[in-house]
Amino acid sequence: MAPPVPARAVFGNGTAHSRDQHRCLAAAYDPVTLPRLAAAGVAPGWHCLEIGAGGGSIARWLADRVAPGGSVLATDRDIRDLVPGPNLEVAALDVARDPLPEEAYDLVVARLVLQHVPSRDAVLHRLVRALRPGGVLQIDEIDASYEPPLLTPDAATEELYVRFLRAKAAALRAAGGDPHWGRRVPSALRAAGLTAIDVHLNIDVRHAEDPGLGLQSNHTRNLRGRLVEQGMTDEDLDRVRQLMRDPSFRAASSVFYSVQGRRPGKGHR
Ligand SMILES: C[S@@+](CC[C@H](N)C(=O)[O-])C[C@H]1O[C@@H](n2cnc3c(N)ncnc32)[C@H](O)[C@@H]1O
Structure with missing residues (x-):
């Protein structure tokens, strides 16, 4: 039986647009996200939870990395683009509503998910409780308040691009999202009780061959x-x-922004 499809998702899954979006996300952001996870020490035997796993590129990398003896649970409110594999289970989970196990994971990761969840601060507290003492939470998010056009053919196309970015931000806000939330993640992790907050920033130049611009192009259709x-x-x-x-x-x-924090306490491997 096909999995249930949640209503009113800004970014739904299970379509040609969503699969193209996941390809662009992986190409644009895995080169930042995956080395951060490696630096956090993800290793054989770790038990990991991904929230809003989309097309599963992070979860697949984790599943390879935690073998032997580890496990990865890839969750999303819409799991139509996720495929289970060795060490990799898939489960439908709406992080705003569904219960999470407590003190169960060495790592919890969510990329470009919580900005879309209106109750994101309360969710963070629950993600922290899902960690074992000493476990790591990694939240990767953007702040889209700074992404100006730099070289355009003329003033009219520059204005058009800015209008598109503003319309996208307004559409995300209208659905309860916060496209600027990236800058708030470090303080939100501290407020949720994490320590050793580690902040990494990344900014790039977008051009026709860049997957980040591929993602923008996807959004013109997807949204x-x-x-x-x-x-x-x-x-x-x-x-x-x-x-x-x-x-x-x-x-x-x-x-x-790629931000990590640790749940206080001993007990981590
Ligand atoms: C922009 S995509 C990011 C996908 C993936 N994390 C990545 O970075 O490649 C947002 C994902 O979050 C999921 N999502 C949105 N709200 C959610 C919620 N309340 N609970 C779980 N997943 C959610 C969507 O279904 C979608 O797969």
């Missing part, structure tokens, strides 16, 4: 209905895609 509600027309969205294919176009990426 089309919501962007139209925010005043963009299909013609505008065509022109944004055309601009992003222009080999001379350059824009700054949003700021990507």
Whole structure:
């Protein structure tokens, strides 16, 4: 039987758009996320939980890394793009509603998920309780308040790109999201009771071949209905895609935060 499909997801799964989005996410952000997890010490025997695992690229890497003896549970409110494998279980879990086991994991990771969850601060407290004492929480999020166009053919296309970014931010906010939440993650992890907060920032130049721009292009289609509600027309969205294919176009990426903290106490392997 097909898994149930949650209503009103900003980014739903189980479509050609979602699979393209997951490919772009992995290409754009795994080069930052995975070395951070390696630096946290993920090793054979670790038990790991991923929240909002999307297409599963992080979970697959973890499953390989924790063998032998470890395990990975990849969860999402919509698991249609997740496939189980060796050391890798998949389960439907809406992190805003469903209970989590307590003191069960050496690592909990969530990338680009909690910005979409209105109760994100309360969720963080529950993620901390899911960690064993000494366990690591890694939250990777963007702050999209800084991602200006840098080289465009003319002022009209520059204005169009800025209008697209504003419409996207407004659409995410209208659904209860916070596209600037990345900057709040370090203090939110401290407020949730974690120690040894470690903050890493990443910013890049976007160009036609860059997966980060591929992701923006995906959003023109994936979020089309919501962007139209925010005043963009299909013609505008065509022109944004055309601009992003222009080999001379350059824009700054949003700021990507990768933040780790540890649950106080001994007991970690
Ligand atoms: C932008 S995608 C990120 C996917 C993956 N974490 C990555 O970075 O490649 C957001 C994911 O969060 C999931 N999601 C959104 N709200 C959720 C919730 N309340 N509980 C669990 N997953 C959620 C969506 O279904 C989607 O798969």
